[in-house]
Amino acid sequence: MRNKKKGLAFSLITLMMVATACGGNNNGNAGASASASGSASASASGASSPAASSPAASTEAPKVTMTIQYPKPDNTEAIALEDSKIKRYQEKYPNVTIKKNDWQYAPSEIGIKMAAHQAQALFNTFATEGKTLSEHQWAADLTSLMANYEHANDFNQKLLEPMTIGGKLYALPFDGYIMNVMINKKLFQDKNVPLPTPDWTWDDFYNAAKATADPAKGIAGFAIMAKGNEGGWNWTNFLYQAGGEAEQVADGKVTSAFNSDAGVKAMEFLKKLRWEANALPQNWALNYNETYNLFKQGRAAMVIGQKIEDSVNQAGMKKDDLMVLPMPSMEKGGAHVGVMGGNYRVINPQESPEVQQAAFDYLTLDYFNQSGLDELKRILDERKANNQVYFWDSTSVYFNIDSDYGRQMKDIIAQYPDTVFSVDEQTVSTMTGHPEATYNAQDYYAAITTAMQAILSDKNADPKTELDKAAKKFDTEVLSKVKAE
Amino acid sequence: MVARLASQSTVARKGEAGGRLSRTFRDYFWGVAFLIPAFAVFGLFLWTPIVKGIVYSFYNIDFVNGNRFVGLTNYTEALASSDMGIAVRNTLYYMFLGVLMGFWVPSVVAIAISELRRFQGIMRLVVYLPNIVPAVALYAMWMWLYDPLGPLNQLLSWFGIGGVDWLTNKHWATFSIVLAETWQGFGATALIYLAGIVGIPKDLYEAAETDGAGVFRRIRHITLPGIRHLYLLLFIMQMIATSQGFQTQVALTGGGPNNATLTYMYQIINQAFTLLNYGRASALGVMMFVVLTLLSAVLYRLQGRSPQA
Numbered sequence: 131m132r133n134k135k136k137g138l139a140f141s142l143i144t145l146m147m148v149a150t151a152c153g154g155n156n157n158g159n160a161g162a163s164a165s166a167s168g169s170a171s172a173s174a175s176g177a178s179s180p181a182a183s184s185p186a187a188s189t190e191a192p193k194v195t196m197t198i199q200y201p202k203p204d205n206t207e208a209i210a211l212e213d214s215k216i217k218r219y220q221e222k223y224p225n226v227t228i229k230k231n232d233w234q235y236a237p238s239e240i241g242i243k244m245a246a247h248q249a250q251a252l253f254n255t256f257a258t259e260g261k262t263l264s265e266h267q268w269a270a271d272l273t274s275l276m277a278n279y280e281h282a283n284d285f286n287q288k289l290l291e292p293m294t295i296g297g298k299l300y301a302l303p304f305d306g307y308i309m310n311v312m313i314n315k316k317l318f319q320d321k322n323v324p325l326p327t328p329d330w331t332w333d334d335f336y337n338a339a340k341a342t343a344d345p346a347k348g349i350a351g352f353a354i355m356a357k358g359n360e361g362g363w364n365w366t367n368f369l370y371q372a373g374g375e376a377e378q379v380a381d382g383k384v385t386s387a388f389n390s391d392a393g394v395k396a397m398e399f400l401k402k403l404r405w406e407a408n409a410l411p412q413n414w415a416l417n418y419n420e421t422y423n424l425f426k427q428g429r430a431a432m433v434i435g436q437k438i439e440d441s442v443n444q445a446g447m448k449k450d451d452l453m454v455l456p457m458p459s460m461e462k463g464g465a466h467v468g469v470m471g472g473n474y475r476v477i478n479p480q481e482s483p484e485v486q487q488a489a490f491d492y493l494t495l496d497y498f499n500q501s502g503l504d505e506l507k508r509i510l511d512e513r514k515a516n517n518q519v520y521f522w523d524s525t526s527v528y529f530n531i532d533s534d535y536g537r538q539m540k541d542i543i544a545q546y547p548d549t550v551f552s553v554d555e556q557t558v559s560t561m562t563g564h565p566e567a568t569y570n571a572q573d574y575y576a577a578i579t580t581a582m583q584a585i586l587s588d589k590n591a592d593p594k595t596e597l598d599k600a601a602k603k604f605d606t607e608v609l610s611k612v613k614a615e
Numbered sequence: 616m617v618a619r620l621a622s623q624s625t626v627a628r629k630g631e632a633g634g635r636l637s638r639t640f641r642d643y644f645w646g647v648a649f650l651i652p653a654f655a656v657f658g659l660f661l662w663t664p665i666v667k668g669i670v671y672s673f674y675n676i677d678f679v680n681g682n683r684f685v686g687l688t689n690y691t692e693a694l695a696s697s698d699m700g701i702a703v704r705n706t707l708y709y710m711f712l713g714v715l716m717g718f719w720v721p722s723v724v725a726i727a728i729s730e731l732r733r734f735q736g737i738m739r740l741v742v743y744l745p746n747i748v749p750a751v752a753l754y755a756m757w758m759w760l761y762d763p764l765g766p767l768n769q770l771l772s773w774f775g776i777g778g779v780d781w782l783t784n785k786h787w788a789t790f791s792i793v794l795a796e797t798w799q800g801f802g803a804t805a806l807i808y809l810a811g812i813v814g815i816p817k818d819l820y821e822a823a824e825t826d827g828a829g830v831f832r833r834i835r836h837i838t839l840p841g842i843r844h845l846y847l848l849l850f851i852m853q854m855i856a857t858s859q860g861f862q863t864q865v866a867l868t869g870g871g872p873n874n875a876t877l878t879y880m881y882q883i884i885n886q887a888f889t890l891l892n893y894g895r896a897s898a899l900g901v902m903m904f905v906v907l908t909l910l911s912a913v914l915y916r917l918q919g920r921s922p923q924a
Contacts, residue, residue, distance in 0.1 A: 238888035245678035262891075267680065348764040357869045412763030415783045415871055573890060580874060587785050587872035603697050608890075 191225035194488045196481075197250040200230035207443065211509065219495050226488045235476075237262070237359075237572045244268050244480070251481045252489040257292040257471035258571035260300055269300040270479040275490045281498040286530055289472050292565055302493060306472030306526040308563035309367050309434055310553070311335075312441075313453040317342050317349065317431040328455055328466070328557045332371070332399055335432075335458040339409035342431035351409035353430035354400070357417040361582045362575030363469065364434045366566070368396035370467040371460045376567035376574055377609070384569045384609045386601035388578065389594070395460070397593035401585050414586050436521065438551045443518040454553050456561040470563030472526070497528065498535050506542055514549045522552040525561060569612050577604040665904070672901045676893035689898035693886075701874050702882040706858060709789055709878060713857040716790075717797035718850065724801060725808030726838055730830060739809065742802040754866040757795045758782075761867075782868050785875035792863045792876060804849060808842055815841035844918075851914040855907055879903060 201208035263269035289303040339351030374392025426445035456466035496502035761781035768778040861880040887896035
C-alpha cells in the first residue's frame with residue numbers, strides 16, 4: 131500500500147513537472163513576489179540583483195524585474211560593457227532587478243518570441259524592422275516616454291526616421307551606419323596594386339577587385355554577401371549608386387522598383403565582377419559572418435561594411451593594414467551612396483508600464499550624460515591598455531554631432547589617436563546615406579538574394595529577366611498585401 | 616414480498632457491479648496512472664500541435680491582434696506560389712538522388728561486415744561513428760571539404776580534373792548535400808540491416824558452405840532473401856525522411872544557389888520563420904501531413920504483407 135502511495139505521488143509529481151514545463155516565462159512582473167523569485171533564479175540564470183544592503187535602496191519605488199538583452203558568452207568585450215552599465219544602473223535604480231537573456235533579434239524568431247511572451251523587456255533590432263514591429267505591435271510606442279525625456283530633441287534626427295511610423299516613435303538608435311568598403315591594404319601591396327582613393331568609381335572598384343584577386347590561392351578581390359537576406363542588403367548599395375530605388379508608392383500601392391534600368395546596371399556590374407573579372411570568391415554564396423571571416427583570414431581584399439574592431443581586436447589583423455573608403459560612385463563625380471541603417475533598442479509592449487519605464491531608463495542611462503562620456507573614456511583607456519582599437523565614425527552616432535555633447539565626444543576621441551580608428555574627414559564628407567526599403571525590407575532583400583544567386587551561378591543568366599522575376603514574386607506575395615502610408 | 620426480493624436482488628446486482636468496478640479499478644489503476652504522463656506529453660507536444668496546425672491552416676495568424684478566419688486562402692495561395700513547383704521538384708529530385716546514391720550503401724556495408732571473420736565489432740563501431748558527430752561539427756567539416764581549395768578539389772586536381780563548385784553550382788548542390796547526408800546516415804541504417812542478417816538462421820549458411828557455396832552465392836541466395844523485408848521498410852522510411860529534408864540545406868546552401876536546394880520543408884520554414892506567415896506554413900504542413908500519412912499507410916500495408924512482420 132505504501133509503495134502504491136509512493137507510486138501515485140511519483141505519477142502526480144511527474145504530471146505536475148510536465149505541466150509546469152509548459153508554462154511561459156513571464157518577465158513583466160512587478161512586486162515583492164516577482165522580486166523574490168527573481169533573486170532565487172539569479173544564480174542559476176545569471177541574473178543580477180541589486181545589493182540588499184545598498185544605501186540607495188528605496189522602500190517607496192515599486193520593485194520591478196526586467197529582462198534585458200545580454201551579449202553572447204563569446205563576446206567578452208560587449209559583456210564587460212554591459213556589466214559596467216548594469217552596475218551603474220542599479221546604483222541609480224536599486225528597486226529594479228535585472229535578468230540577463232542573450233537572445234538576439236532575428237526576423238525569423240521575433241514572432242515566436244512575442245507569442246510566447248519571451249522577448250526581453252529591452253531588445254536590439256535594426257533599421258529595417260520598424261514597419262514590421264509597429265504593424266504587429268511588437269514594439270512599444272515611445273511617445274509618452276519621450277514626452278518626459280529632457281533630451282528628446284537632441285537625437286540624430288536622420289537615425290530616428292526609420293523607426294518613426296505614422297508619427298510615432300518605436301525605437302531609439304544606439305548607433306547607425308552608412309555602408310562603406312573595408313579594405314585589406316596588405317593584399318593590395320602584395321600585388322602592387324595602388325590603393326584606391328575616396329573619389330573612386332565603379333571602374334576603379336572593378337579594376338581593384340580584378341587586380342587583387344588570386345583565385346588559385348583562394349583570394350577574392352571582392353567578397354559580397356550572397357546568401358540569406360544579407361545578399362540583398364549588400365547589393366542595394368550598387369542599386370542606390372546607380373540611382374535606383376527598391377520600392378515605389380503610387381495611388382496608395384507599393385510596388386517593386388528595383389527592376390529598373392538602375393537595377394539592371396547594378397546587377398550587370400555584379401555579373402561582370404563574377405564572370406569577367408573572376409574577382410569574387412569561388413564559393414561566393416557567403417552569409418554575413420562567412421564574408422567577414424574570409425576577410426579576416428586574408429582571403430578577400432575588399433568587403434562591404436566595416437568590422438574594424440572585430441578584425442583587429444579579435445582576429446589579430448593590424449590596424450595599419452586596414453582602410454575604410456566610401457562606396458564607389460557609379461561614374462566620376464557621382465554620389466558615393468551607401469545604405470544607411472542602424473541598430474536600435476526596442477521596448478517590449480507586452481511589459482507593464484513600470485517595466486517599460488525601467489527599460490527606458492536603462493536604455494537612456496548613458497545618453498547625453500556625463501556617464502556616457504566617462505564610459506567612452508573608460509573604454510578607450512581599457513582598449514589602449516590592451517593594445518586594441520576603437521572604431522569611430524562620426525556620421526553614425528545617436529546624437530547630433532554638432533551639439534555640445536557631440537563636441538565633448540570628439541574631444542575625448544582626439545585624445546586617443548593610436549587607439550581610435552576613425553574614418554577620415556575626406557571620406558566622411560563624400561559619404562551619402564540612403565535609408566533602407568520602407569516596406570518589408572527583409573523580404574525585399576530575400577528576393578534580391580535569389581536574383582543575385584541566379585546571376586552568380588549562371589553565366590548566361592540575364593539581369594533584367596532575373597530582376598523582373600524577383601519583382602513579380604515580391605509584388606504578388608508580399609507588397610500586394612501592404613497598405614502604403 | 617416479491618417487491619422486497621426484487622429490491623434485494625437489485626441491491627445485490629448493484630453490489631456485484633460495484634465490486635466488479637472496484638476490481639477493474641484496482642487492476643488497471645496503476646497501469647493507467649503510469650500512462651498519464653506519457654499521454655500528457657504526447658497530447659501537449661504532438662497531438663495538440665497537429666490539431667492546431669490544421670486549425671491554423673484556415674486562419675491568418677496574428678498572435679498579438681488575434682487570428683482571422685480566411686477559409687482556403689492559405690491553401691490556394693500556397694499552391695499558386697512560384698516557389699511551390701520549385702520546392703516540389705527539388706524535393707522529388709533530392710529524394711531520387713537519396714535513393715540512387717544512398718539507399719544501397721548501408722546494405723552493402725552491412726553484408727560486407729557480416730562476412731568478416733574478424734573485427735566485426737570494431738567495424739560496427741566505425742560505421743556508426745558519423746552518427747555520433749554533432750551536426751554543427753559535421754556541417755563545418757563538409758563546408759571545409761567542399762571549399763574551392765578544399766581536400767575534394769585537391770583530390771580531383773591530382774587526376775587533372777578542374778575544381779567543382781560543390782555548393783554554388785545549381786547542378787552540383789543537391790548532389791553535394793546527398794553525399795554529406797549519406798555519409799552521416801549510412802551507419803545507423805547499416806546496423807539495422809546487420810540486425811536483420813544476424814536473425815537469419817546460421818544453419819542455412821553452414822549447409823550452403825557444406826554444399827560448396829561461395830561468398831557471392833551465399834549472399835545472393837541466403838542473405839538478400841533474408842533481409843528482403845527490411846529493404847521495403849527502410850525504403851519507405853527513407854522516402855518519409857527525405858521528403859522532409861531541410862536541415863542540411865539550411866546549413867550548407869541556404870536553399871540556394873537560386874533556389875536549387877529549396878525543398879518543400881524548407882519552404883515551410885521560410886513561410887513560418889522568415890515571412891512570419893504561419894497560416895500558409897500550416898497549410899503547407901497539412902498538405903505534407905496528408906502525403907506522409909498515405910506513405911505511412913503504404914508502409915503498414917507492406918509490413919503486413921511481409922512474411923516476417
